Amino acid sequence: MPGNAVRAAIAAAFVMTSLLAVGERAAAQTLNDLTQTCAACHGEAGVPTEKTTPVIWGQPRAYLLNQLNDFKIGRRKNEIMSGVAESLSKQDMEALATYYSQQQWPDLQQPAPSPEDRAAADAVVNSLNCRGCHQANYQGDTVRPRLAGQQDEYLLKTMTDFHTGERRNYIGMVVLMKSLDEAQLKPVANYLASLRYNGRPK
Ligand code: HEC
Numbered sequence: 078m079p080g081n082a083v084r085a086a087i088a089a090a091f092v093m094t095s096l097l098a099v100g101e102r103a104a105a106q107t108l109n110d111l112t113q114t115c116a117a118c119h120g121e122a123g124v125p126t127e128k129t130t131p132v133i134w135g136q137p138r139a140y141l142l143n144q145l146n147d148f149k150i151g152r153r154k155n156e157i158m159s160g161v162a163e164s165l166s167k168q169d170m171e172a173l174a175t176y177y178s179q180q181q182w183p184d185l186q187q188p189a190p191s192p193e194d195r196a197a198a199d200a201v202v203n204s205l206n207c208r209g210c211h212q213a214n215y216q217g218d219t220v221r222p223r224l225a226g227q228q229d230e231y232l233l234k235t236m237t238d239f240h241t242g243e244r245r246n247y248i249g250m251v252v253l254m255k256s257l258d259e260a261q262l263k264p265v266a267n268y269l270a271s272l273r274y275n276g277r278p279k
C-alpha cells in the first residue's frame with residue numbers, strides 16, 4: 078500500500094474506534110439514567126420505597142427480562158410498570174435485566190411467621206411443591222423468580238392477582254393460586270418473606 082493509503086486506513090480505523098467508544102459511553106450513560114428512574118421506587122440499595130413494590134436486585138436475569146417485556150406488550154398489566162416499560166427498547170431491557178441480576182439481594186429482615194401461620198404455609202408449599210420450580214431455598218432459577226425474602230405485602234398482592242386472574246402472564250401460577258382459598262395466601266406470603274438466603278440464584 079502506498080503511504081497515503083496506509084495513513085488513510087489508519088485514520089479510518091481510528092475514527093471507527095472512537096465512534097465505538099462514544100457508543101459504549103452513551104450506552105453506559107443511558108443505563109445510569111434508567112437505573113436512577115427505577116431507584117425512585119425499587120430503592121437505592123435494593124430496598125423498595127413501598128411495601129407493595131418488589132425487590133428486583135438479585136432476581137434471575139431471564140425472569141426480569143420476561144417481566145419487562147410482558148409489561149411492555151401488555152401481557153402483565155400494572156399502571157405504573159406498563160408506563161415505565163413502554164419507553165424501554167429491547168437493548169434497554171437487556172441491559173437492565175443484566176444489571177439488576179448482578180446486584181446483591183437486600184436483607185429486609187422480615188419477621189418469622191407465628192407457629193400457626195408457619196404450619197398453614199407448610200401445608201400449602203409442601204402439597205403444591207413450590208420448591209420444585211422456585212428451588213430448594215426459594216432462590217429462583219432462570220425464568221422462575223426468587224421468592225425468599227421478597228416483600229411480604231408484594232408477595233400477597235401478586236399471589237392474590239394470580240388467584241383472581243388479574244395477573245395471568247404465566248398460566249401455571251394462575252392454576253396453582255386459583256386452587257387455593259384466598260385466606261391461605263397470607264401465611265404463605267409471611268413465610269416466604271421471612272426466609273433469608275445469601276447465595277445467588279442458579
Ligand atoms: C413509580 C414506581 C416505579 C418505578 C419508577 C419503577 N417501578 Fe418497577 N415496579 C413498581 C411496582 C409497584 C411493581 C409491582 C407491579 C405489580 O404489582 O404487578 C413493579 C414491578 C417491577 C418488576 C417485576 C418484578 C417481579 O418480581 O415480578 C420489574 C422487573 C420492574 N418493576 C423493573 C423496573 C425497572 C427496571 C425500572 C426502571 C426502568 C422500574 N421497575 C421502575 C414500581 C416502579
Ligand code: HEC
Nearest residue numbers: 143201202205206207210220221222232235246247249250
Ligand atoms: C411449575 C412450576 C411452578 C410451581 C410448582 C410454582 N411456581 Fe411460582 N412461578 C413459576 C414461574 C415460572 C413464575 C414466573 C411467572 C412469570 O413469568 O410471570 C412464578 C411466579 C411466582 C410468583 C411471583 C413472584 C414475583 O416476583 O412476582 C410467586 C409469588 C410465586 N410464583 C409463588 C409460588 C408458590 C407460593 C408456589 C407453591 C404454592 C409456586 N409459586 C409454585 C413457576 C412455578
